[in-house]
Amino acid sequence: MKDETTLRGQAHQDTVHDSAIKHVTGRADYTDDLAEPHGLLHAYLGLSQCAHGRITGMDFSEILAHPGVVGVLTARDIPGVNDVSPNGKNDDPIFAEDVVQFWGQPVFAVIAETRDGARRAAHKARIAYDVLPHALDPIAARDAGMGYVTDPLTLKRGDADAGMAAAPRRIAGRFAIGGQDHFYLEGQIAMAIPGEDEDVTINVSTQHPSEVQHMVAHVLGCRNNAVVVNVRRMGGGFGGKETQMNLFACVAAIAAKRWNRAVKIRPDRDDDMTATGKRHDFVVDYEVGFDDDGRIRAVRGDWYARCGFSADLSGPVTDRALFHCDNAYYYPDVRVSSHPMKTNTVSNTAFRGFGGPQGVIVAERMIEEIAYALGLDPLEVRKRNLYENGQLTPYHQEVNDQILPRIFAELEASSDYHARRQAVLDWNAKGGVIRKGIALTPVKFGISFTATWFNQAGALIHVYNDGSIALNHGGCEMGQGLNTKVAQIVAEAFQCDISNIKITRTTTEKVPNTSATAASSGTDLNGMAALDAAEQIKARLVEFVAERWQQPKEEVRFVPGHVRAGDHLISWNQVIAAAYMARIHLSAAGFYKTPKIHWDRATGRGRPFYYYAYGAAVSEVSVDTLTGEYVIDRTDVIHDVGRSLNPAIDKGQVEGAFVQGAGWLTTEELWWDDKGRLRTHAPSTYKVPLASDRPRVFNVKLADWSEASERTIKRSKAVGEPPFMLGISVFEAINMAVASFNGYREPARLDAPATPERVLMAIEALRK
């Protein structure tokens, strides 16, 4: 009798992604790959050709004459409410009614026998507009009196005005930070299948099935229990499918119920990028007061965000920008405000970091200001301002899990930071065409939804009588390995091999009222809920085994592949078979809610975050000062994921987030023309990083000594978003290379993204 069976896929192991083999063989089904129901129809959106205007006429006669067209849907055809706002504001119509508010806003949908037919027909609409004035960027919107899409927020602690006045030195500046398209490889897609009564089932690429369910019920005018939403996996989400899929799912559902046939909707890439929201662009006016040692005394700032025409998630996004305006630094006196500006652009939405990066990068800009003003290495200024445990953030949460000093120390050593910085300075002093820059930047990222009620999750585990396990939870798989990690947790709980666990699609039928898989919280929440379910079943099994094999309960233990009861070693399958015969309940619904957190937005005080995740990166770049082109020569990262549930998957998240963050700040540029039309709306014009853009040398390590100080799932920490902000090290390094042209007397103050053009024009300005 031996307990020692080697089990694959236990917690903390490098387990491969549960779908990896399906990915590489092309057998992983995405929504567009599902078998199509007989009689499937296709919907295609018609988009506005005007940034702001009153609709004076709509003529669909040519569309209706197009072969294979079944009909056209407009706002009038919506049985319930013409709205998919995720916040109850009813400001987000599916189809514009009287007024279009951005170029590319959906106005109608064509339903046809084929997608090609629907798409071709959609371009035959004749819509007339009375053009109205438009404002595209947040400052223009402010000046035009466009107002806010949602309530702004101010965070304050101490007396920022007095602190600023008393500070020996002060610097103020303006920093424009670009947005970012998600460029999930799989675009938006939904397929609705009508059922009896009011029922409808939606297969949709979404991070938030429950919200799709609620929205579909809202627009159909039915109860939530009539709507089932399924998603097995997404081909990438990054926040772009937290709310943005709602419109597509609703159009498919409306059409499916109207014609009583299954309906699929899939925009082409150009329409996807034109008609769905992105990361918020910001213009930030900042002022920092500091002393001669580079210690920050006071910070004031105004974050103006391009929110687009509706609120969507702009409230919590702009809130989170403020929550992270300190990044890792203590501000003794601080007052910062958000300005969620309404603009005539697509309504911006969640994107990995959720406003946090646009707060963090301003903190880093202020650090650079201080360092250049004092002639210090920016790293020295960073260190002098790092939070110490016990200090309060601008939202009055006490920091008490600070680990950046150790991360800094290890990273400085492993990257040979100081010698390399000196080498960079020496190289630039020679004044050649190629200039270099190096920067070490940290991230401290707050983990939890700031809307406290979202921090709940459910799971459902069935153990079938052959011993196989079906695992379901409310989280959605978008590539991050959530399903793998949760399965590892369950495998360890039951002491079984991960191959014994079937990972099933996420569906509103199994777990109700779920939160979005967002805010990096997927594993923290759903892993705990799944563990709760597993523990319930285990408790029943322990009681049963104790009784059946006549042992005290404390003598019953789960060991690899077996249950040990005193001297008895019973195989898992035997235990389950016997439990079934003994009528033991082998199914459990688990639940979890994050403890300790609370947030009062009215007073700007609370503990919105359960804990912080930390990390730091050193990036070195070379810049061609004749063209503005650059290359990331080397990046070293040490990132904190607590006690990793799966180091291979977590490292993949860190690497991918870093490159995506670097892309945000370098080549990914959203460019609108003066008519308000986004012109970078496909990969031919919108440039996300390629393999050759990644750092030439890329050393990524997890802080394997770190353990979450709170009782998180197996003391791990969230990983999805925090390392995104490590890409800021690339941006700061490029800034340093440019600043070599003025002898580092001032920071280069590049706006983001630092395209080759921005870099060259900044250099040219300094040459003159």
Next chain:
Amino acid sequence: MTPALRFLLNGRPVELTEVGASDTLLDFLRIDRRLTGTKEGCAEGDCGACTVLVGRLTDGGLVYEPVNACIRFLASCHGCHVVTVEHLRGPDGGLHPIQAAMVDHHGSQCGFCTPGIVMALYGLWMTNPDAGVAEIEVALQGNICRCTGYEPIIKAALAAGRAGGQAADALAMERELVAAKLRAMRGQRVELSKGAERAIIPADVDDLAAVLEAEPGATIIAGATDVGLWVTKFMRDISPAVFIGHLMKSARVEDGEIRLGAGVTYSEAAALIRDHIPAAYDYWLRIGGWQVRNMGTIGANIANGSPIGDTPPLLITLGARIVLRKGDARREILLEDFFIEYGRQDRAPGEFVEEVIIPTRPQARIAAYKISKRRDSDITAVAAGFCLSVENGIITDARICFGGMAGIPKRATGAEAALTGQPFARDSFEAAARAVAGDFQPLSDWRASADYRRTVAANLFRRFWLEQSEPGLPVRLHKAVGA
């Protein structure tokens, strides 16, 4: 044989009698055959999620290349072997070494780009088992992964290369059999239709000339790397369409000149460029991504008339000529004379580009530069070709051509004049950098502002001087990993 489109799809022959000019290979795979492993990410040849291999007969035998199924027209697959991810397997029927390495190295996250990446790497593995990091990056220029940051994919590609096994690969084992089947499919003109759309696949170049005499308004489609987008993005009517990607494939060097049939792809010409115009090789590998270079042809890059085509600035600089043919009549003109103004070229209806003749100018000082927002697989903001003759320290001839600076690829005549007859010295290039400002009135768009284009154009004269005068000087960014 009845007129039909014939090709092999994975292990089986396909024969289609109803094919439209605008039918794409991707829609055929996904919709008609429900081979859903091949994904649509962008439908414009820029993300690589739709990458499949297409095998075709060449003078050198059967060659398999990764291509973008999204912009590849179905009719262009006549006589080819289309291989999708579903066909890939290891010798034991399990995972192929590429697939196994991708799994082992955690090379997939969301997995949507993965089949396309697997197919691109398969194409590389087949032809270059010893590929290093730089070559892998070139092979992946046409594939976007938004999740991984690429590091594990590169490691997987290296590991698969080390694993080897090429000789036992299914496509290698069946090479002769497949080649024989493909040979049997070719030989006569194929005319196809579906609804109102017509597609014509001429038998040979003489047949093409005859077809175009009869159908002077037909859309001529070679690699479809541009026309594909007319259909997938702009839904333009391209019928009748004449598919010529299999024609005019001769590539040779004669009397110091590279003579390329108009249907030679960028990839097919790459080795000749490397060997005979080495200064342009880096530039050549930045034309599109690998899949695009495997489809796009030099003749079409010219005939298309785009102001931002990547070959014309280089070729005009070298003094390239083209042969235009209409019926049996041929005329040879200087390439630079072909471009008249934006949207207008010196090509009569029914006339087509048959051959491109490129002097290699071994004695000249040559450079080719491409400036774009992103290094790889991006459309040019500014492209420039430099070709200078220097005798006894004096610039005797200066030929400099820019793309992206005007409505056509255009020589910088003012800058050329500023250089010609002047000493090969910094001051001459500074003068040329000033003079080039008068040569162009570039536009501002999302790729670059007019200011940036002007500034870069001037700076490229400085770059050229530095590179030529001090070859060891670090002037350009090296991209090799670990360098």
